[in-house]
Amino acid sequence: MNTRAGQARSAAWLIAPALIVLAVVIGYPILRAIFLSFQADRMLDPATGVFVEGGFAGLDHYLYWLSNRCLSPSGTVSTCPPGILATDFWPAVRITLFFTVVTVTLETILGMFMALVMTREFRGRGFVRAAVLIxxxxxTAVTAKLWQFIFADRGIINSLFNTSISWTTDPWAARSAVIIADVWKTAPFMALLILAGLQMIPKDVYEAARVDGASRWQQFWQITMPLVKPALMVAVLFRTLDALRMYDLPVIMISASSNSPTATISQLVVEDMRQNNFNSASALSTLIFLLIFAVAFIMIRFLGADVSGQRGVKGRKVPGLAKRQQVTMKEEEVVA
Structure with missing residues (x-):
């Protein structure tokens, strides 16, 4: 018992420096952003003509984004007029969630298909795996410029299909272009994580299913999907969190404007910082952090995303495996 306690203390001392560094590198920026979100932005003092610190602002920045509450020149609180950055917040939230749901769904389907192909044994499998990851x-910046060229007014898509779609100005066409580009780039990432989960499934499981007369479709739904679910949910979790922070692809492909049809909430943060409103940008960054944290919590707590890696094939009840083991034991008895 004392030996175990000593080992635990030694392990704690060994990992303490790394934990301290992580706390400083990760924790300090988060706490600093939260602190700044409650501070007013610098303002011009009309008496002296000098910029002064704004002081404590309370929840003003959060109300500015969430309820479009602005302070008029007369000092009264009213709804923000059109053209103010806060009026683009809820449209940007809807666009961000739309991109997240559509892209993650398509990437999961394509990633599963590619992973199932790459897990098979065939000549040139290593080359295919390397090519898929290209x-x-x-x-991302190179990908965005590439697809911007493809979706140009006289680009490859319009020339190939003899169309005149305005991919960069029409709202739904621009969103479709961003989705296509994002799926093309990130589906291989999903395939890589799903492939890692497929590699962990023992081949004996499929042999047991074939002995029971299960078809390939039944093997997929009753064996592959349940056993690959932990890896699949981790892939979906990582990709969802990444999609909620989407910035560079729509900015480079379509527009950096906050009122563009593809503007995401991350674009509003950058635009607010360009206007020197660093504290209100910190409030918006905090809202994004809370959104991402809530999504991660829901996926880990209720949807079965196993980020700890403790749940796997071991301990799962696999259809047909017990019967396969009985057949193997009978065969060994016959041979003996």
Whole structure:
């Protein structure tokens, strides 16, 4: 017992420096952003003509974003007029959630298909696995410029299909272009994580299912999906959190304007910082952090995303496996 306690203390001392560094690197920016979100932005003092610190602002910045509450020049509180950055908040939230749901769904389906293909044994499998990862390895800025060229007014898509779609100005066409580009780039990432889960499934499980007469469709739904679910949910979790922070792809492909049809909430943060409203941008960053934290909590708590890696094939009840083991034991008895 004392030996275990000593080992635990030694392990704690060994990992303490890394935990302290992580706390400083990760924790300080979060706490600093939360602190700044409750401070007013610098303002011009009309008496002296000098910029002064705003002081404590309370929840003003959060109400500015959530309820479009602005302070008029006369000092009264009213709804923000059109053109103010806060009026673009809820449209940006809807667009961000729309991008997240659509892209993650399509990437999960394509990633599963690619992972199922790559897990098979065939000549050139290593080359196929390497080729599939090329879109994911390309920097996002390069990907955005590539697809911007493809979706140009006289680009490859319009020339190939003899159309005149305004992919960069029409709202739904622009959103579709961003979705296509994002799915093309990130589906290989989903495939890589799902493939890792498929590699952990023992081949004996499928042999047992074939002995029971299960079809390939039954094997997929009753064996592959239940056993690959932990890896699949982790892939969906990572991709969802990444999609909620989408910024560079729509900015480079379509527009950096906050009222563009593809503007996301991350674009509003950058635009607010460009207007020197660092404290209100900190409040919006905090709202994004809370949104991402809530989504991660729901997926881990209720949807079965196993980020700890403790749940796997071991301990799961697999259809047909017990019967397969009985057949193997009978065969061994016959041979003996």
């Amino acid at each position: 879109p994911w390895a390309i920097p």
